[in-house]
Amino acid sequence: MTARRIISLSWAAGVLALAAATSPAVGISRDESVYVEAAASYARFWPEAIRDPARVLATADRRYAPNHEHPGFAKGLFGLTRTALFDIAGVTGEVQGSRAGAWLLASFLALLLSLWGCELAGTLGGALAPAFFFLVPRNFWHVHPAVLDLPVTALMLATTYAFWRSTSASRGRLSTAGWAFASGLLLGAALGTKHNAWFLPPVLACAWLVGSFRGRQESHGPASEGAVGTVRGHRFPWALVAMAVLGPVVLVATWPWLWHHTLPRVQAWLGYHLHHENYPWMYMGTLLREPPFPVAYPVVVTALTVPAAILVAMVGGLLQSAARIVAAWRGRAPAVSIPTEWLLLLSSLFPIALIAWPSVPHFGGVKHWLPAMPFLALLGARALVTTGRLLWPARAGAVTGVLALLALAPAAWQVAHVHPFGTAAWNEIAGGAPGAATMGMQRQFWGDSTVAVLPAVNAHAAPGARVWFQETTALAARQYQRDGRLRRDLAVAAGPEDADVSIWQYHQEFRDREFRTWTEFRTARPVAGVLLDEVPLVQVYARPGAWR
Amino acid sequence: MNEHPDPRGPTYRLPSPPPPDPTGWYELRRRARTVWPPGDRAWASLFALAVSAAGLFGLWFQATLPGRLPSPTDWKAAAAVITREARPGDAVVLAPPWAERAREILPERIPARPEVALPILAFPSLDPEEDLRGVRRVWLLSFPGAPGGTGPVASRLAPRAASVEGPMQLGQLELTRYDLETPVLPLWSLVDRLPSASVQTRDARVTAETREVGFLPRSCVVARWSGPGLDPVVIRLASLPLGISLVGRVALAGNAPGGGASVRVKVDGVEVARADATPGRPAGQPLRFDASRLPPASHEVTVEIVPSGPVPGGVCIDLAALP
The missing domain is CATH 2.60.120 (Jelly Rolls)
Incomplete structure (x- = not known):
């Protein structure tokens, strides 16, 4: 086995093991609670469809009725792992069993990043690229829940990688047609995971087009022979054709909800996202409710959440890529593949630019431009490797190693420090959670922090107490109960007026609910809480006598 | 071997004189061109320096953050002082305003007069129209070492105070008492x-x-x-x-x-x-x-x-x- 393969497989195995080990501490987020239920329902579809093929459409309508705001591929995978690990083997609870599907895709992401890192910057690049992605605390948090953002990021990276391999000289064992076919299948899986994958083919086509203009560069470098962007007398990007054909086929095949009434259901699905609600969101002391939203938002939030040294490396990588295009354009860098550089640059910048658009809803932390992060990680890793080679060619590995240690050690520290509160992670430029709270940034989202007060609630809540979980859904509360993490005698309340115990999660837009709790319980004094660096994330209130 | 031209020969010309440069601009430009654009190694050095500086800053931040925030002992000390000193008409103001652990630790009522509440107020800023109705004395509880600072509350309280006592240092907490000059006490x-x-x-x-x-x-x-x-x-x-x-x-x-x-x-x-x-x-x-x-x-x-x-x-x- 080659060193590259060992590194890539080690990364894949390491991410899978780490995700499984650190996942139980991460709470159930709002969307996850819905996807876990949906996955359980989707998993029952296939056996029922095989048993009674004549009624397959009716079965599809029934089993895929939960949550058709998003397609079926990733949730189907969550259902598969849940069936295997929870229903059949009984080695996990239902939530961790569903999450295993997400961990597998995170592991796939690590493998791809390492492989592509090796292609771009040698074995050191392959070793560093996944670290630049997974040691960003918010990215690390997204490894765990059974939600769609990291899966679609992994599948978009995979599609882009297959596209790149199909059109460049480094094709490996597969032919151009093989990689094109793979990119079509992978795009289908990405489309079957989340709708932001629809933006991928235009970005790839754009990279191919702009990469075809090579200025004074007379010949291609070894990595770009017959490369992505060549037009006259060179290879056509057949991968785009494969994507156009196979993408929708895989989408429909993995989402039986679309097996009839296809067009109106696709229209309803996309229409939902075109007119998505704007959830209120705190940004620089202002509660954003309606467009136009600030254009700088994704750039500022990225700059305040990615650990500073990784951020510097990523920005350096972007500048290096742009400089390589300019040098090649001027005919000074014959070895540089202009199309590859464009592909990396556009893939890094487009997801951020898309969310910067003022009418696009701004919520959910960094998750909506997460697909940019693997490419920024690749560029950052390559920039560090290049720096080592330039500064001390004879000891390039050692120089890169020292720089990588300086860049990654504080990030690893931060990941360990904020876990499992990844949605509340802010970097040292922001001043961590305290600095971000002073700045008036969104403190957290998705209701997963509740998990940290469950032991206190189990220990102190009066028997049969009614608990208001606020941002945590009733579905999540029941999943905690079924997984044995919340007492079964506790009931779910609809609001503070109806509750004995209130688990209030800090959201500026819902502050009135906390004050209603004060009125209702006749106290403003919490009985328990969760704080990250003294910043309250969750505060538990109780009626007199309901907390023992 | 190079031959020197014959100074009397017909082809000899004096080199053209340099352009007049009274401001030194041309000389500056000539020198700048020797350092810009920097070579690849210079860029790499700059990048390595930036990554190292950011990494060291990150390590320093992570290492020092816990020491900049109050410990449970600091909170207990603040609670003890307020329990002992508070009287009707007092309120606690938090700086920064997110320091709401105070609600869990400080008394909710004046210990000597349990029928009287001890308000704990968390203003992002203390605007002039905020009249602090019913308050005679403010206990400002602040984290001076907190990243992002404590906000403008202290500087806005000071002009309203007849006297200021403190600050009392309680570990990483600071407690300052402001006796308001003209308390607004409604009928x-x-x-x-x-x-x-x-x-x-x-x-x-x-x-x-x-x-x-x-x-x-x-x-x-x-x-x-x-x-x-x-x-x-x-x-x-x-x-x-x-x-x-x-x-x-x-x-x-x-x-x-x-x-x-x-x-x-x-x-x-x-x-x-x-x-x-x-x-x-x-x-x-x-x-x-x-x-x-x-x-x-x-x-x-x-x-x-x-x-x-x-x-x-x-x-x-x-x-x-x-x-």
């Missing part, structure tokens, strides 16, 4: 008088609550309409002294979307102040009436609330008479 407030007031309504519910107005908790009287009917609410307070002014605020509780409401204040049947609660104005609208020209006798005060549409969160009305 009465609508919230306190609600139990004895006459309330006329068909299907609205009128209660005293703590609700969110402009991101802050405010004690106010909330009128809420549960059914489809939107009949006005009339709250009548009989026989009250007015002092020199009536002040208050009207807002939609929780800035909930929906319709608005108009609030009229009448003294002895004559409208003296009016304000509207409308969506999109989270801090509401002030109510103010100069009562200094009225005779110092007791008066009847009426508050009329007229909704203009469904108000799901309710209308929050705060009204007080200042001496």
Whole structure:
């Protein structure tokens, strides 16, 4: 086995093991609670469809009725792992069993990043690229829940990688047609995971087009022979054709909800996202409710959440890529593949630019431009490797190693420090959670922090107490109960007026609910809480006598 | 071997003189061109320096952060001081405002007078119109070492204080007492008088609550309409002294979307102040009436609330008479 393969497989195995080990501490987020239920329902579809093929459409309508705001591929995978690990083997609870599907895709992401890192910057690049992605605390948090953002990021990276391999000289064992076919299948899986994958083919086509203009560069470098962007007398990007054909086929095949009434259901699905609600969101002391939203938002939030040294490396990588295009354009860098550089640059910048658009809803932390992060990680890793080679060619590995240690050690520290509160992670430029709270940034989202007060609630809540979980859904509360993490005698309340115990999660837009709790319980004094660096994330209130 | 040209020969020319450069600009440009654009190694050095600096900054930040924030012992010490020293008319103000662990640790009532509350206030900034009603002394509890600083509250409290005691250092906490120069002590407030007031309504519910107005908790009287009917609410307070002014605020509780409401204040049947609660104005609208020209006798005060549409969160009305 080659060193590259060992590194890539080690990364894949390491991410899978780490995700499984650190996942139980991460709470159930709002969307996850819905996807876990949906996955359980989707998993029952296939056996029922095989048993009674004549009624397959009716079965599809029934089993895929939960949550058709998003397609079926990733949730189907969550259902598969849940069936295997929870229903059949009984080695996990239902939530961790569903999450295993997400961990597998995170592991796939690590493998791809390492492989592509090796292609771009040698074995050191392959070793560093996944670290630049997974040691960003918010990215690390997204490894765990059974939600769609990291899966679609992994599948978009995979599609882009297959596209790149199909059109460049480094094709490996597969032919151009093989990689094109793979990119079509992978795009289908990405489309079957989340709708932001629809933006991928235009970005790839754009990279191919702009990469075809090579200025004074007379010949291609070894990595770009017959490369992505060549037009006259060179290879056509057949991968785009494969994507156009196979993408929708895989989408429909993995989402039986679309097996009839296809067009109106696709229209309803996309229409939902075109007119998505704007959830209120705190940004620089202002509660954003309606467009136009600030254009700088994704750039500022990225700059305040990615650990500073990784951020510097990523920005350096972007500048290096742009400089390589300019040098090649001027005919000074014959070895540089202009199309590859464009592909990396556009893939890094487009997801951020898309969310910067003022009418696009701004919520959910960094998750909506997460697909940019693997490419920024690749560029950052390559920039560090290049720096080592330039500064001390004879000891390039050692120089890169020292720089990588300086860049990654504080990030690893931060990941360990904020876990499992990844949605509340802010970097040292922001001043961590305290600095971000002073700045008036969104403190957290998705209701997963509740998990940290469950032991206190189990220990102190009066028997049969009614608990208001606020941002945590009733579905999540029941999943905690079924997984044995919340007492079964506790009931779910609809609001503070109806509750004995209130688990209030800090959201500026819902502050009135906390004050209603004060009125209702006749106290403003919490009985328990969760704080990250003294910043309250969750505060538990109780009626007199309901907390023992 | 190179031959020198014959200075007397026909082809010899003197080299052209350098262009006049009285300002030194051309020389500067010539020199700049020797250093710009930098070579690849220079860029790599700069990049390595930036990554190293950012990495070291990150390590320093992570290593020092816990030491910049208060420990449980610091909190216990602050609670002990406030428990010992607090008296009616005191309030605790937090700086930075997110330091709300204080609510869990500090006493909720004055220990020596359990019937009196000890308000814990968390203002992002202390605006001039924030009158700290009912407060004589402020205990400013701050984290001077917190990343992002403690905000502007201390600098805005200082001009209002007749005397300042402290700061007392309690580990990473600082406790400073500000004795306000002109405390605003109301003669009465609508919230306190609600139990004895006459309330006329068909299907609205009128209660005293703590609700969110402009991101802050405010004690106010909330009128809420549960059914489809939107009949006005009339709250009548009989026989009250007015002092020199009536002040208050009207807002939609929780800035909930929906319709608005108009609030009229009448003294002895004559409208003296009016304000509207409308969506999109989270801090509401002030109510103010100069009562200094009225005779110092007791008066009847009426508050009329007229909704203009469904108000799901309710209308929050705060009204007080200042001496």
